[in-house]
Amino acid sequence: MSFKNIFILFIIFGSFVLGQKFDLNTYATLGYDSNPMKLSEDELDESTHDLFLNKYNIDSKYLKLSLRFKTSKKIFKRKSKFEFGFKRNFYQNLSQKTNFGLSFRWTQPIGNYQYLKFNYSYTPDIFLREFNDEAFSSYYYEVEEPLDAASLGAYECYFNLGKTMIAYESPYFKNKSRLSIAYTYETQYYNKYFTEFDLRINGIKISYIAKKDRIKSSYNVSYTFNYAENITLNDDSPHRSFMDRGYTENRLKVSYEYKNKKYKVGIS
Numbered sequence: 651m652s653f654k655n656i657f658i659l660f661i662i663f664g665s666f667v668l669g670q671k672f673d674l675n676t677y678a679t680l681g682y683d684s685n686p687m688k689l690s691e692d693e694l695d696e697s698t699h700d701l702f703l704n705k706y707n708i709d710s711k712y713l714k715l716s717l718r719f720k721t722s723k724k725i726f727k728r729k730s731k732f733e734f735g736f737k738r739n740f741y742q743n744l745s746q747k748t749n750f751g752l753s754f755r756w757t758q759p760i761g762n763y764q765y766l767k768f769n770y771s772y773t774p775d776i777f778l779r780e781f782n783d784e785a786f787s788s789y790y791y792e793v794e795e796p797l798d799a800a801s802l803g804a805y806e807c808y809f810n811l812g813k814t815m816i817a818y819e820s821p822y823f824k825n826k827s828r829l830s831i832a833y834t835y836e837t838q839y840y841n842k843y844f845t846e847f848d849l850r851i852n853g854i855k856i857s858y859i860a861k862k863d864r865i866k867s868s869y870n871v872s873y874t875f876n877y878a879e880n881i882t883l884n885d886d887s888p889h890r891s892f893m894d895r896g897y898t899e900n901r902l903k904v905s906y907e908y909k910n911k912k913y914k915v916g917i918s
Contacts, residue, residue, distance in 0.1 A: 671721065671722070672719060672720060672721035673718075673719075673720040673721075674717070674718070674719050674720075675717070675718045675720070676715070676716065676717050676718075677714075677715070677716040677717075677718075678713070678714070678715055678716075679712075679713070679714040680711070680712075680713050681711070681712050681714075682709065682710075682711050682712070683709060683710055683711075683712055683741075684709045685709070686706075686708075686709070686710050686712070686741060686744050686747055687703075687706040687707075687744070687747075687779060689703065689706065689707065694707060702779070702780045702781070702782065702804055703779070705780075706744065706779060706780075708743050708744060709743065710741045710742050710743035710744045710747075711741075711742040711743070712739065712740060712741045712742065712747075713739075713740040714737070714738070714739050714740075715737065715738045715739075715740075716735070716736070716737045716738075717735065717736045717737070718733060718734070718735050719733065719734040719735075720732070720733045720734075725758065728758070728759045728760070728761070729759065730756065730757065730758045730759070731755075731756070731757040732754075732755070732756055733753075733754070733755040733756075734753070734754055735751075735752065735753035735754070735755075735771075736750070736751070736752055736753075737750060737751045737753075738750045746777040746806060747777055749773065749774065749775050749776060749777070750773070750774075751771060751772065751773035752771065752772050752773075753769070753770065753771040753772075754768075754769070754770045754771075755767070755768070755769050755770075756768040756769075762820075762821075763820070763821045764818070764819065764820045764821075765817075765818070765819045765820075766816075766817070766818055766819075767815070767816070767817040767818075767819065767832075768814075768815070768816055768817075769813070769814070769815040769817075770812075770813070770814050770815075771811075771812070771813045772810070772811070772812045772813075773810070773811045773812075774810045774811075775808050775810065776808060776809050776810070776811055777806065777807070777808050778807040778808070778809070779806075779807060780804050780805065780806045780807065781804065781805060781807055781844075782804045782805075805841075805843040805844075806841075807840065807841065807843070807844050808840065808841045809838050809839060809840040809841070809844075809847075810837070810838075810839045810840075811836070811837070811838055812836065812837045812839075813834070813835075813836050814834065814835045814836075815832050815833070815834045815835075815855075816832065816833050817830055817831065817832035817833075817855075818830070818831050818832075826860075826861045827858065827859065827860040827861065828858075828859045829856075829857070829858055829859075830855075830856070830857040830858075830859070831854075831855075831856055832854070832855040832856075832857075833852075833853070833854060834851075834852070834853040834854070834855060834874075834876075835850075835851070835852055835853075836849075836850075836851040836853070837849070837850055837851070838851070845882050846880075846882050846883075846893055846895075847880075847882075847895050848880070848881050848882050849878050849879065849880060849881070849895060849896070850878070850879045850881055851876050851877070851878040851879075852876070852877050852879075853874055853875060853876035853877070853899075854874070854875050855872060855873070855874040855875075856872065856873050856874075857870060857871070857872040857873075858870070858871045858872070866908065866909055866910055867906070867907065867908045867909075868906075868907050869904070869905060869906045869907070870903070870904070870905045870906075871903070871904050872901075872902070872903045873900075873901070873902050873903075874899070874900075874901040874902075874903075875898070875899070875900055875901075876897075876898065876899040876901070877898050877899075878895075878896050878897045878898070878899070879896050880893075880894050880895045880896040883895075883896065903918065904918065905917065905918035906918075
């Protein structure tokens with residue numbers, strides 16, 4: 651049984667176990683992308699004679715489907731909310747970009763308007779592009795006549811993206827303001843030809859959300875620190891000893907929003 655079928659059965663099981671009442675929302679987007687690989691102008695100009703990019707210098711129609719299943723269940727005498735999500739992207743002319751994703755959210759009230767939140771999402775087989783093997787690089791640039799990609803050891807690059815967040819939220823301030831402290835964990839695991847880029851990312855996010863009922867406005871200030879570890883650095887492959895993809899990141903975001911019955915505007 652495939653992972654997608656297991657997830658669908660999990661949704662059906664959840665509707666009976668977690669609660670009898672549930673909401674099911676579906677979304678569909680049909681569009682056209684003139685540059686699905688997001689190639690630069692230089693790459694587009696040069697891809698006519700490039701062994702790897704020419705096959706991706708195409709446009710494509712796409713269909714994006716999204717399904718969200720929401721239900722609730724009393725846990726510890728408090729109403730817990732659950733959301734299961736499934737998305738599927740189809741690209742007509744670029745099959746490598748076709749993939750799916752799963753998500754799960756759990757919001758647990760713990761009293762006095764305080765909440766514990768858990769979010770998880772997983773998207774496998776995110777396609778970047780095709781690369782030639784490093785061992786063949788010098789030969790590739792010295793040949794006078796073009797060779798086919800297979801003879802150069804070309805491989806398609808994919809990675810699996812997993813994201814987890816655990817957050818605590820509490821109304822410590824006045825005017826319906828809230829403070830949120832979250833721990834985040836993200837993994838980026840590549841297919842076997844590109845494991846030198848594997849990452850594990852640990853992060854802390856602190857957010858302050860303020861709302862003012864009289865003028866129906868709100869603003870959000872958040873700070874995030876991420877530490878990304880290149881987990882395959884200095885392993886048994888010699889060329890990985892000088893390719894550290896790890897990094898640290900500091901991110902500050904400020905946003906403001908105003909809304910009424912007719913419209914909503916904002917800036918960040």
